[in-house]
Amino acid sequence: MTFNDPFGIIVVKVLGIFVLLVLMTLFTIWAERRVVSRMQHRIGPNRTGPQGLLQSLMDGIKLALKEDITPTGAHKAVFLLAPIISTGPAFLAFAVIPFGPEVSMFGHTTPLQLTDFPVSVLYVLAVASVGIYGIVLAGWSSNSTYSLLGGLRSSAQMISYEIAMGLSFVAVFLYSGSMSTSQIIEKQTSVWFILLLLPSFAIYAISMVGETNRAPFDLPEAEGELVGGFHTEYSSLKFALFFLAEYVNMVTVSAMATTLFLGGWRAPWPLSTWAGANTGWVPFVWWLCKVFAFLFVFIWLRGTLPRMRYDQFMRFGWKVLIPSSICWLLIVATARALRNNSTMDTRGLLVTAAVILLVVVGISAVVERQRIAATERDEAERGEREARSRRLFPTPHAPAAASAAALEPGEAHDA
Amino acid sequence: MIAVFWVCAVLSVAGGFGMVFSRKAVHSALWLALTMINLAVLYVSQQAEFLGIVQVVVYTGAVMMLFLFVLMIVGVDSSDSLVETIRGHRLASVAAVLALLVLVLTMINQATQSLALNIVPTGLEGANADEGGNVQGIAKLLFGRYVFAFEVTSALLITAALGAMVLAHRDRLTRVPGQEELSRERLADPATAAGLPAPGVYARHNAVDTPALLPDGSIAENSLPGALVLRGTTHDVREEVAVTRAAELASDPKQAQEEQS
Amino acid sequence: MRGAPAVSAYLPILVLGLVSFGFAVFSVVAGALTGPKRYNRARLAAYECGIEPTPQPAGGGRFPVKYYLTAMLFIVFDIEIVFLYPWAVTFDRLALFGLIEMVLFIATVLVAYAYVWRRGGLEWDN
Numbered sequence: 001m002t003f004n005d006p007f008g009i010i011v012v013k014v015l016g017i018f019v020l021l022v023l024m025t026l027f028t029i030w031a032e033r034r035v036v037s038r039m040q041h042r043i044g045p046n047r048t049g050p051q052g053l054l055q056s057l058m059d060g061i062k063l064a065l066k067e068d069i070t071p072t073g074a075h076k077a078v079f080l081l082a083p084i085i086s087t088g089p090a091f092l093a094f095a096v097i098p099f100g101p102e103v104s105m106f107g108h109t110t111p112l113q114l115t116d117f118p119v120s121v122l123y124v125l126a127v128a129s130v131g132i133y134g135i136v137l138a139g140w141s142s143n144s145t146y147s148l149l150g151g152l153r154s155s156a157q158m159i160s161y162e163i164a165m166g167l168s169f170v171a172v173f174l175y176s177g178s179m180s181t182s183q184i185i186e187k188q189t190s191v192w193f194i195l196l197l198l199p200s201f202a203i204y205a206i207s208m209v210g211e212t213n214r215a216p217f218d219l220p221e222a223e224g225e226l227v228g229g230f231h232t233e234y235s236s237l238k239f240a241l242f243f244l245a246e247y248v249n250m251v252t253v254s255a256m257a258t259t260l261f262l263g264g265w266r267a268p269w270p271l272s273t274w275a276g277a278n279t280g281w282v283p284f285v286w287w288l289c290k291v292f293a294f295l296f297v298f299i300w301l302r303g304t305l306p307r308m309r310y311d312q313f314m315r316f317g318w319k320v321l322i323p324s325s326i327c328w329l330l331i332v333a334t335a336r337a338l339r340n341n342s343t344m345d346t347r348g349l350l351v352t353a354a355v356i357l358l359v360v361v362g363i364s365a366v367v368e369r370q371r372i373a374a375t376e377r378d379e380a381e382r383g384e385r386e387a388r389s390r391r392l393f394p395t396p397h398a399p400a401a402a403s404a405a406a407l408e409p410g411e412a413h414d415a
Numbered sequence: 416m417i418a419v420f421w422v423c424a425v426l427s428v429a430g431g432f433g434m435v436f437s438r439k440a441v442h443s444a445l446w447l448a449l450t451m452i453n454l455a456v457l458y459v460s461q462q463a464e465f466l467g468i469v470q471v472v473v474y475t476g477a478v479m480m481l482f483l484f485v486l487m488i489v490g491v492d493s494s495d496s497l498v499e500t501i502r503g504h505r506l507a508s509v510a511a512v513l514a515l516l517v518l519v520l521t522m523i524n525q526a527t528q529s530l531a532l533n534i535v536p537t538g539l540e541g542a543n544a545d546e547g548g549n550v551q552g553i554a555k556l557l558f559g560r561y562v563f564a565f566e567v568t569s570a571l572l573i574t575a576a577l578g579a580m581v582l583a584h585r586d587r588l589t590r591v592p593g594q595e596e597l598s599r600e601r602l603a604d605p606a607t608a609a610g611l612p613a614p615g616v617y618a619r620h621n622a623v624d625t626p627a628l629l630p631d632g633s634i635a636e637n638s639l640p641g642a643l644v645l646r647g648t649t650h651d652v653r654e655e656v657a658v659t660r661a662a663e664l665a666s667d668p669k670q671a672q673e674e675q676s
Numbered sequence: 677m678r679g680a681p682a683v684s685a686y687l688p689i690l691v692l693g694l695v696s697f698g699f700a701v702f703s704v705v706a707g708a709l710t711g712p713k714r715y716n717r718a719r720l721a722a723y724e725c726g727i728e729p730t731p732q733p734a735g736g737g738r739f740p741v742k743y744y745l746t747a748m749l750f751i752v753f754d755i756e757i758v759f760l761y762p763w764a765v766t767f768d769r770l771a772l773f774g775l776i777e778m779v780l781f782i783a784t785v786l787v788a789y790a791y792v793w794r795r796g797g798l799e800w801d802n
Contacts, residue, residue: 003684003685003688004684005688007687010687010688010691011691013688014688014691014692014695015695017692018692018695018696018699063707064706064707064710064711065710065711065712066711067711067712067713067714067715067719068707068708068711068713069715069719069720070720071720071721071722071723072717072720072721072722073722074722080704083700083703083704084697084700084701084704087696087697087699087700087703088693088696088697088700090696091692091695091696091699092689092692092693092696094692095688095689095692114688114689114692115685115686115687115688115689116685117685117686122761142722143722144722144723144724145722145724146723146724147722152740152743156743156746156747159746159747159750160746160750162750162754163750163753163754163757166753166754166757167757167760169761170757170760170761170764171764173761173764173765174764174767177765177766177767177768178765179761179765227723232723233722233723236707236708236710236711237703237704237706237707237710238703238704238707240703240707241700241703241704310800311799311800314746314798314800315798315799315800318749318798319793319798322753322789323789326782326786329760330779330782333767333775333778333779334775336767336768337767337771337772337775340768340771341771341772
């Protein structure tokens with residue numbers, strides 16, 4: 001594939017990507033509200049437009065008509081800059097995402113992808129790391145304690161999970177021999193990497209949820225602790241920009257997962273036997289389906305899982321995800337070296353190793369849980385014994401004490 | 416190409432000046448980030464794609480983030496202090512600038528001499544073509560000729576981790592009670608089994624610095640957040656409560672009787 | 677494309693950047709113009725559960741030093757990852773020697789990791 005489009009085609013593609021991302025954001029916000037409602041036996045927005053589809057558009061317009069507040073003591077320039085730094089890179093990451101094979105556009109044959117170069121996956125990482133600046137700066141410039149703590153938390157969380165994410169890419173590069181997105185998809189013609197590199201996919205899938213600050217890892221927005229996190233002080237369209245950036249980032253990580261592990265725009269197996277499935281504009285449909293599947297999982301997670309505690313979250317990232325991805329990486333590299341130096345078929349070996357690794361992680365999780373349960377049982381028994389010996393039961397205010405206090409209100413005042 | 420150079424060179428130098436002349440530490444950090452991103456673009460325009468992107472990932476993404484973490488806690492209103500804390504700081508700066516000047520002049524000299532000898536710089540284009548790509552070329556050098564330097568880098572990384580631990584980690588002398596323990600402890604005491612009263616309940620304000628009033632009208636001091644009590648910014652409601660209480664009792668003689676008995 | 681990529685491969689990024697940053701700047705400006713402006717002191721105060729906003733410590737206050745450690749460890753691993761990428765791409769060409777040298781490298785970095793783990797540097801609530 002070559003990327004030497006005339007300028008007109010570039011502009012068309014850029015506008016196409018921009019509109020696609022804005023539409024996907026609007027749709028995902030609506031879908032999230034509807035699906036979560038459904039999971040909670042509610043109805044959700046269904047008034048604006050058919051099935052409430054125009055709800056998020058209307059919300060956006062409403063936000064534009066809201067008062068634009070810059071709190072006193074905020075650092076004005078940085079306060080304005082932060083949402084811009086957050087939104088711009090979110091869109092930029094999509095420059096290297098392949099949507100389909102070569103298509104004909106206004107008489108030009110051109111790949112359905114804005115651009116590609118030998119280090120394009122790294123480029124996505126780089127752009128994402130610039131996007132984190134928006135969050136840090138928003139937290140700092142608001143001159144509010146909640147924003148500051150929220151900003152610090154988000155960025156610490158994002159960089160922690162970025163490591164696991166970066167490590168999960170390495171196995172893909174090992175098998176594709178390239179860091180360019182279109183080449184990686186080309187290497188998945190016969191078999192998708194999710195089948196070969198299942199643990200890598202699992203690690204990526206977990207870390208992408210942490211990276212986008214979504215439930216159950218949405219600690220920066222833990223309402224009970226931090227109000228709105230880094231965007232507590234933002235209102236009007238500046239708030240809308242942060243919202244947009246969050247959803248565009250969701251779409252980006254989903255698209256990256258599709259590209260790296262699910263064969264990108266390639267048709268899934270039974271459909272791929274049809275000759276027309278992988279040519280022309282049709283693959284764009286497969287791409288959309290895969291990305292929406294990921295977005296649905298994001299929504300599903302939010303509707304299902306409770307939020308993790310911050311120390312649990314960090315422990316999981318640093319003590320589980322990182323060592324297991326390094327382990328898996330060494331297994332993959334060894335298998336690959338064996339394949340290169342002998343005639344052994346390492347695919348079976350790799351799948352076996354993946355299964356073993358997953359089983360080991362699973363068993364250790366079960367053992368750990370049983371250990372915790374056992375200690376809990378012991379402690380509960382001990383607690384009950386102690387309570388019995390002290391004739392204490394875990395009850396709310398003893399009525400006698402309360403009525404005694406009611407008789408002497410003056411006493412509490414002096415205390 | 417030339418346009419890219421002029422735009423990015425000007426921007427990166429401007430970033431450098433901005434970084435030096437900013438009075439606020441966070442501004443300096445932002446200017447430095449601008450310089451780094453422009454350097455990355457310059458690398459990419461010289462066909463050093465891998466280096467360019469890595470420049471953003473490592474320097475802008477990781478190193479500057481470390482700076483920002485430390486700077487963030489410096490309040491919005493504060494400016495740099497201009498007091499020198501390191502002895503011989505000025506002398507060392509002058510020496511470093513002179514050294515850099517010598518380096519740059521040597522480089523310019525070399526380049527002009529080569530041009531005079533009609534040696535045309537080829538850039539990385541040739542090297543990339545030989546190895547089948549920029550990344551492949553770097554890998555060949557890094558894991559071939561410079562493999563020793565590469566392995567030594569890992570020792571440097573150990574040093575960094577050790578340094579961070581020494582500077583930023585302190586061992587706890589006592590164990591911190593976990594969520595489970597705290598909740599058991601709370602349930603064991605009947606006075607707190609149902610949780611502490613929340614601030615602002617039955618009170619005259621619903622703000623977090625106003626203590627709750629218990630149903631009997633007494634003030635629940637333990638409903639206030641400890642941090643606010645220590646800072647001394649809580650609302651003193653004793654007087655207000657006493658006044659209200661007196662008014663209530665005056666309007667309701669039956670309750671007043673109960674109270675006296 | 678693999679040999680010497682033309683700078684034209686990066687032109688689309690510039691165009692996309694202009695569109696996306698342009699949109700962001702436009703939104704920030706438009707938001708300031710379209711909304712009503714009925715400010716008062718309380719509305720402009722930073723949000724803090726109904727109390728007077730906590731003053732930010734001037735000249736640097738206390739800072740959870742844990743974040744510093746996290747950022748430092750992030751740098752260490754980030755650099756490791758950056759070395760892993762070209763290694764992975766050229767793995768087939770580097771042959772067994774490549775595998776051995778990377779195992780050595782990872783093992784050395786893991787020494788630092790193990791040390792930090794043992795000392796409790798990875799415990800957030802400590």
